[in-house]
Amino acid sequence: MSKSKEKRFLSPGKHLMMGNEAMSEGAIAAGLKFFGGYPITPSTEVIEHLARRMPEVGGVCMQMEDELASINAVMGASLVGAKSMTATSGPGLALMTETISMAANLEIPFVFCDVQRNGPGTGYVTDLHHNDIGFVRFSGNGEFQVIALAPMNCQELFDLTIIAFNFAETYRCPVFLLSDAYLGHLHEVVEIPSEEEILARVVDRKYPDEPTDNFYSYRDRMTNEYIIPEMPVIGTDYCPGLWLHQPHGPAGLPTPKPVEFIQTLIEKINVNKDKICLTDSYQLEDADIVIVAYGLPVRSSYRAVDIARKEGIKVGVLRLITVWPFPDEIVQKSIENAKAIIVPEINYTGVIAEQVERFTKPGVSIIRIPKVCDFHHPDEILKEIREAAK
Amino acid sequence: MSNIGMLLPNEKPEHPYLLKSYAGMLLGNYSTRFCAGCGYGIIAQLFTRVFEDEKLDPHLHPVVIGIGCYAQIMLLVHGNAQKILSLHGRAPALATGMKMANPKMKPIIFSGDGDSMGIGGNHFIHMCRRNINMVELVFNNSIYGMTGGQGAPTTLYGARTTTTPYRMFENRADAVEIALAAGATHVARTTVAHPRTFMKYFKKALKHNGTSVIEIVTPCVTYFGRKNLDNIGDPDEEGEKMDTGGKMIDWIRKNTIRINQAKFMSEEELFNKYIIGEFRYDKSKPEYSEEYAKIQKLAMGEK
Numbered sequence A: 001m002s003k004s005k006e007k008r009f010l011s012p013g014k015h016l017m018m019g020n021e022a023m024s025e026g027a028i029a030a031g032l033k034f035f036g037g038y039p040i041t042p043s044t045e046v047i048e049h050l051a052r053r054m055p056e057v058g059g060v061c062m063q064m065e066d067e068l069a070s071i072n073a074v075m076g077a078s079l080v081g082a083k084s085m086t087a088t089s090g091p092g093l094a095l096m097t098e099t100i101s102m103a104a105n106l107e108i109p110f111v112f113c114d115v116q117r118n119g120p121g122t123g124y125v126t127d128l129h130h131n132d133i134g135f136v137r138f139s140g141n142g143e144f145q146v147i148a149l150a151p152m153n154c155q156e157l158f159d160l161t162i163i164a165f166n167f168a169e170t171y172r173c174p175v176f177l178l179s180d181a182y183l184g185h186l187h188e189v190v191e192i193p194s195e196e197e198i199l200a201r202v203v204d205r206k207y208p209d210e211p212t213d214n215f216y217s218y219r220d221r222m223t224n225e226y227i228i229p230e231m232p233v234i235g236t237d238y239c240p241g242l243w244l245h246q247p248h249g250p251a252g253l254p255t256p257k258p259v260e261f262i263q264t265l266i267e268k269i270n271v272n273k274d275k276i277c278l279t280d281s282y283q284l285e286d287a288d289i290v291i292v293a294y295g296l297p298v299r300s301s302y303r304a305v306d307i308a309r310k311e312g313i314k315v316g317v318l319r320l321i322t323v324w325p326f327p328d329e330i331v332q333k334s335i336e337n338a339k340a341i342i343v344p345e346i347n348y349t350g351v352i353a354e355q356v357e358r359f360t361k362p363g364v365s366i367i368r369i370p371k372v373c374d375f376h377h378p379d380e381i382l383k384e385i386r387e388a389a390k
Numbered sequence B: 001m002s003n004i005g006m007l008l009p010n011e012k013p014e015h016p017y018l019l020k021s022y023a024g025m026l027l028g029n030y031s032t033r034f035c036a037g038c039g040y041g042i043i044a045q046l047f048t049r050v051f052e053d054e055k056l057d058p059h060l061h062p063v064v065i066g067i068g069c070y071a072q073i074m075l076l077v078h079g080n081a082q083k084i085l086s087l088h089g090r091a092p093a094l095a096t097g098m099k100m101a102n103p104k105m106k107p108i109i110f111s112g113d114g115d116s117m118g119i120g121g122n123h124f125i126h127m128c129r130r131n132i133n134m135v136e137l138v139f140n141n142s143i144y145g146m147t148g149g150q151g152a153p154t155t156l157y158g159a160r161t162t163t164t165p166y167r168m169f170e171n172r173a174d175a176v177e178i179a180l181a182a183g184a185t186h187v188a189r190t191t192v193a194h195p196r197t198f199m200k201y202f203k204k205a206l207k208h209n210g211t212s213v214i215e216i217v218t219p220c221v222t223y224f225g226r227k228n229l230d231n232i233g234d235p236d237e238e239g240e241k242m243d244t245g246g247k248m249i250d251w252i253r254k255n256t257i258r259i260n261q262a263k264f265m266s267e268e269e270l271f272n273k274y275i276i277g278e279f280r281y282d283k284s285k286p287e288y289s290e291e292y293a294k295i296q297k298l299a300m301g302e303k
Helices: A002-008 A021-029 A044-056 A065-078 A090-106 A133-137 A154-171 A196-202 A257-269 A298-311 A329-332 A351-357 A378-389 B021-028 B039-052 B071-074 B092-103 B113-121 B121-130 B177-183 B195-207 B219-227 B245-255 B288-300
Strands: A013-018 A034-037 A058-061 A084-087 A111-116 A147-149 A175-179 A187-192 A279-282 A289-295 A317-321 A322-324 A340-345 A365-370 B063-065 B083-085 B107-112 B134-141 B186-191 B212-217 B257-259 B273-281
Touching: A013 A021, A013 A154, A013 B257, A021 A044, A021 A111, A021 A154, A021 A175, A021 A187, A034 A044, A034 A065, A034 B092, A034 B121, A058 A065, A058 B092, A065 A084, A065 A090, A065 A111, A065 B092, A065 B121, A084 A090, A084 B107, A084 B288, A090 A111, A090 A133, A090 A175, A111 A154, A111 B083, A133 A147, A133 A175, A133 A322, A133 A351, A147 A154, A147 B186, A154 A196, A187 A289, A257 B186, A279 A298, A289 A351, A289 A378, A289 B257, A298 A340, A298 A378, A317 A329, A322 A329, A340 A351, A340 B063, A340 B257, A351 A365, A351 B092, A365 A378, B021 B071, B039 B071, B039 B121, B039 B134, B039 B195, B063 B092, B071 B107, B107 B113, B107 B121, B113 B121, B113 B134, B113 B177, B121 B177, B177 B186, B177 B212, B177 B273, B186 B195, B195 B212, B195 B273, B219 B245, B245 B257, B245 B288
Parallel strands: A034 A058, A034 A084, A084 A111, A111 A175, A147 A175, A289 A317, A289 A340, A340 A365, B063 B083, B063 B107, B107 B134, B134 B212, B186 B212, B257 B273
Antiparallel strands: A013 A187, A147 A322, A279 A317, B186 B273
C-alpha cells in the first residue's frame, strides 16, 4: 500500500498539464478509487490518463461497454464505499440521466465530469458550447437538487475536483464538474500542493461508529434540521437490507410522505447554500455595471474589466464557481445597485441570464452576449460595457 | 396507501426456509405478491435454501436485482442478504462496479429475460466477455409480465401476447447461446420444474471463479398461460389452455429436452423447445478482477 500512496500525490510544484489531465490528477488526489468511463471526445484524455494512473494508486479504471454501463458501475462502486467518478460529454450525459436520477434518489455520492461540446452525438466534437448548464440542473426524472461547479482554468480543474468530491461525500448527491472542450484541451501550468496540504483538504468517506436505522437524509422532528447520515456501504453491517428507490421505504411499500421525501432531497442542499455556493468577485465593490459569468467567459470578462476601469467605467465581475444550486442571495446582493448587467455565456439561451433576471429590478436591462463554438473576445464584452456606460 | 403490507394475507408458515424471508423478518409478513401459478416463489425459496445451507456471507454476496415481476423476489429471499434494486437491464453493470471496487465480493444478479436479452443485452454480453466473477440468474418466462404481457425477445414463435395479438413472428433470443458466444465460462439452463438441478447448478456457480449464467425457465400463467394453448408454434395439433400453474409446469416439462438428447435431434425437432443442462464449465479462462490485480501490480512496479 505504501507504494500506491507514494504515487497518489504528484511532486509538489509546477506541472504543465492538459485540462483533462489536471482534472484526473485532482480526482486521484481526492482519493478516487473507481473510474468507469466510455471514450467520448473531448473527454477522452480523462480515461486515457486514468487508465495509466489508477492501477498505480491501487484503484480501478474500467472502460465499460457504453455510457449506461459506466455510470451504473460508478454507482455500484460508490455503494461499496469507493470514491468514484465518470467523465463524459453531452451525448453521454443524455444517456446517463436515468441512473443519475436513481443515484440522487438513493443519495449515492459520485462526481460527474462533463466536458461539454457542441451539439448532439453528431455535433462538432471539439468545439465548446455550454449547452449542458440547464441540462445538469434537471438531469433525470424525478425531483432532486444537484451541485454543479464551473472551473475556468487548469488549476481550478485540479482544485475544484477535490472540492467536488468533498461536496459529494458531505451532501451525498451527484456533483457535476462543468468543463468544456477548450478547457479540457488547454495546456496550463498547475501548481500541485504538498501531500499534507492535499490531505488536509480532502474529506474522506465517513463510516458510522454504531449501527443506526437512518440510512437516508431526514428532517429532525425536534430541531427541524436536515441531517445527512453517513453513506451506508454494501458489504458491512451498516447497510439497509434492501436498497430501493427511497419512496418505497424499507419494505418496498410506498412511503406515506412523498412530499417530505422530495423536500428532504432538495432542501438538504439548499439549507447548506452558504457552504456550497462558491463565488468570486472582481472589482465589484463600487461597480454600477456588473458582469455575471462562469467558466471560460470569466477570463475574457476580467480582461475587459481591466481595460474598462482604465477608461474610468465602474464595472466589476461576479463569478459563479458554483452554478447549481444557484447562489441567489449572493447574486441578488451583488446586482442590487447595478445599472446594467452583462451576462456573457457560451450558449444562446442564456440559462444563467434567465436566473439572474429573477433578481433584477424593473428597468435594469440584462445584456446577453451569446456565443456558440467560440469564446468571447474581451473586445466584445468591452463593447457592451461601453454601450451600457453611455 | 401506506398500509398495503398490512392488508396482504398473513399466515406464519411452518416451512423452515420461508421463515427466513426478508418481509417476514422485517414485517412479519410471509405472503407473496406473485400471481397464482408463478414460478418466482419457487426460485426465491430455492435461493433462500442455498443461501442458508451454504452459509453464504451476506457481506460478500450482494444480490443485485433488475426490473421485472421477479423484483418482488427481494421480499421473499433470505432476509440477511444485502439487496439492491438496480435499473432495468443495468444489473450486470452495477454488479461489475461493486465487484471491481471490492474484489472479494461475488455479486449474485437476478435478471429477467427482458432485462438481460432486451434492454440490457449489451451489459449481459460484456459481463460474459469479461468473465468477471459473478452469478447471473436469468428468469425466462418468455413474456414481459410486469407491464401486462407484452412480447419479449424470448417469446416463443407463434405465441400470443398483447403486442403480438395474432402470433409472435420474430425469431427468439437464446440467453444460453448468447452467453456461450460471449464467453461466459459456466452456462446452464434449467427450469422451475427441475428445482434440484437448479440448486446443483447454483451451488456449482457459487464455487466457480468466473461468470456463471443460469437460465431458469419459469411459468407466467396470468399473461402467457391464459392466452396460449400448449401447442405453441404447432397449430395443427390440438392444444389445451394453460390457465393453471400445474398445467404450465406440465407444459414446461413437456417442452424441455435434455442436452444429451438434443445432440441427436434435428433443428426442426428442437424448434420452440428449451434445451436444459450444463452447456459449459470451463475453469481455464482468466478471471477479470484477478487480471486487473495483475495490472495493478505491474503498474506499481511489483512483480
